[in-house]
Amino acid sequence: MTSDKYYIPYLIPAAILTLAFAIRLPVMMRFWRIDPNVRSVGGLLLLASAVFYFGRPKTLALLNSSTGISNFAAPLVYTLLTMFCASCLIMIIHWRGGDPRRVRRTNWTIGIAYAAVVAGLWTTFAFADVPVERLRDLDTYYANTPWMREHIMLYLGAHTIACAITAAVTWAWLREVTGWLRSGLVLLVIGFVLNLCYDSVKLTAVFARWGGHDLDWLSTYVAPPIASVCALFIAVGFILPHAGQALQGLCTDYYHYRCLGPFVRELAGLDTGSVRLPRRSPISRRLVQRRTQISDGLLRLQPYTDPGVRERALAEALARGEAPERAAATAEAVAVVAAVAALRDGVEAGAGDGPVAGAAAAPDLVAVAKALRRSPAVLSLRARSGPSDHPESVTS
Incomplete structure (x- = not known):
C-alpha cells in the first residue's frame, strides 16, 4: 500500500467536522422535527466528516479488501461527497426561505437530481474496468478509461455546481447579517471557494491527461491538502456563530456579576431573604x-x-x-x-x-x-x- 507521508492527516478535518456536529447536536435534538435548517446543517456536517473518515487511503484499502472489489471505495466516497453537495444546496434553499411550497419543490428537485448523479456513479463504476487499485491517484490514472471517465466527471461536476451556488448565495447573504453569524458566513464562503479551487485542480489534472500531458501531481499532492483546509473553514464557520455567541454571553454574565459586587456589598446586612448558591453554580x-x-x-x-x-x-x-x-x-x-x-x-x-x-x-x-x-x-x-x-x- 502506498505511503501516506505526503498527505495532510484526514482525521484532523474529520475530527473538527465531528466536533462541529457535536456542538450543534443539542440544538438539533431539540428542533430536529420543527426546523428544516437544523436538519440540513446537521446532515451537511455529518456527511462532510464521513467523506474524510472514509477518504483516508488506509480506509479505502480496507473497504476494497473487505469487499474483494478493487477500487470499490471510490463510488462509495464519491456518493458521500455527492450527498454532501446536495445537503449544501438544500441548506441554502432553507436559509433563503420563501414560499414553503416552492422550497419543498426545489428540495425535491435537488434530491432527484443528485440521486440521479449517485445512480450514475454506481452505474458507470459497474461498467468500468478498474482492475488496479489506486488509493491516491485514481482520478488521473483512470482519466481516459471508458465509463470511469464519466464516473469522475459526474462527481466533480456535481461538486463544482453545488459549491459555486453555495458560495454565491452565502456571499450575497453577508450583507444582511452582522456579528458572529457574519463571521461564520465569511469562513463558510472561504471554505466553499477553496472547494472550487479543489475542483479546479482536479479538473486541470484530468484535462491534462485527456490532452496527453502529465499533471497528476496536482490531483495527488495539491488537491488533498486543499480539501483538508476547506473542511477546517467550513467546520469553524458552522461552529463560530454558536460557540462565539455562547462564549460572549458567558463573558458578559461574568463581567456583570463582578460589576454588581459593590452593589451587593452596599446592601450587606439588609434582610433580603436570599439563598447563597454553591460556587459551582452556573x-x-x-x-x-x-x-x-x-x-x-x-x-x-x-x-x-x-x-x-x-x-x-x-x-x-x-x-x-x-x-x-x-x-x-x-x-x-x-x-x-x-x-x-x-x-x-x-x-x-x-x-x-x-x-x-x-x-x-x-x-x-x-x-x-x-x-x-x-x-x-x-x-x-x-x-x-x-x-x-x-x-x-x-x-x-
Missing part, C-alpha cells in the same frame, strides 16, 4: 440570584429614600458634564447610599417616599454599581456624617 444562575438580591434590597430601602437627595445629585452630575445615563446612575447610587445610611441610623421608615434604583425608572444596575465604586459624589457622601442633615448639595 454564572448565569449566580448573576440572576445577585440581581434578585439587589432588587429585594432596593425594595427594602424604598421607605427610607429621600427624593430630594437624588434630584440634587442628578442636577450636580449634569452640571459636572456627565452624560445623562451616567448622571442618572450617579444619582441612583447617591440615593442608595443615603437610604442605607438612613436605615442604619434609625430614621423612621416612610420619611422618604421616592423610588430608588430598581423601581419604575429601572436604571442599569451595572452602571449604578460602577457609580457606587467610582463616583466622586458617592465617595463624598460616604465621608459625611450621614444623609439626615439634608444639605443643599450632596457633594459640598
Whole structure:
C-alpha cells in the first residue's frame, strides 16, 4: 500500500467536522422535527466528516479488501461527497426561505437530481474496468478509461455546481447579517471557494491527461491538502456563530456579576431573604440570584429614600458634564447610599417616599454599581456624617 507521508492527516478535518456536529447536536435534538435548517446543517456536517473518515487511503484499502472489489471505495466516497453537495444546496434553499411550497419543490428537485448523479456513479463504476487499485491517484490514472471517465466527471461536476451556488448565495447573504453569524458566513464562503479551487485542480489534472500531458501531481499532492483546509473553514464557520455567541454571553454574565459586587456589598446586612448558591453554580444562575438580591434590597430601602437627595445629585452630575445615563446612575447610587445610611441610623421608615434604583425608572444596575465604586459624589457622601442633615448639595 502506498505511503501516506505526503498527505495532510484526514482525521484532523474529520475530527473538527465531528466536533462541529457535536456542538450543534443539542440544538438539533431539540428542533430536529420543527426546523428544516437544523436538519440540513446537521446532515451537511455529518456527511462532510464521513467523506474524510472514509477518504483516508488506509480506509479505502480496507473497504476494497473487505469487499474483494478493487477500487470499490471510490463510488462509495464519491456518493458521500455527492450527498454532501446536495445537503449544501438544500441548506441554502432553507436559509433563503420563501414560499414553503416552492422550497419543498426545489428540495425535491435537488434530491432527484443528485440521486440521479449517485445512480450514475454506481452505474458507470459497474461498467468500468478498474482492475488496479489506486488509493491516491485514481482520478488521473483512470482519466481516459471508458465509463470511469464519466464516473469522475459526474462527481466533480456535481461538486463544482453545488459549491459555486453555495458560495454565491452565502456571499450575497453577508450583507444582511452582522456579528458572529457574519463571521461564520465569511469562513463558510472561504471554505466553499477553496472547494472550487479543489475542483479546479482536479479538473486541470484530468484535462491534462485527456490532452496527453502529465499533471497528476496536482490531483495527488495539491488537491488533498486543499480539501483538508476547506473542511477546517467550513467546520469553524458552522461552529463560530454558536460557540462565539455562547462564549460572549458567558463573558458578559461574568463581567456583570463582578460589576454588581459593590452593589451587593452596599446592601450587606439588609434582610433580603436570599439563598447563597454553591460556587459551582452556573454564572448565569449566580448573576440572576445577585440581581434578585439587589432588587429585594432596593425594595427594602424604598421607605427610607429621600427624593430630594437624588434630584440634587442628578442636577450636580449634569452640571459636572456627565452624560445623562451616567448622571442618572450617579444619582441612583447617591440615593442608595443615603437610604442605607438612613436605615442604619434609625430614621423612621416612610420619611422618604421616592423610588430608588430598581423601581419604575429601572436604571442599569451595572452602571449604578460602577457609580457606587467610582463616583466622586458617592465617595463624598460616604465621608459625611450621614444623609439626615439634608444639605443643599450632596457633594459640598
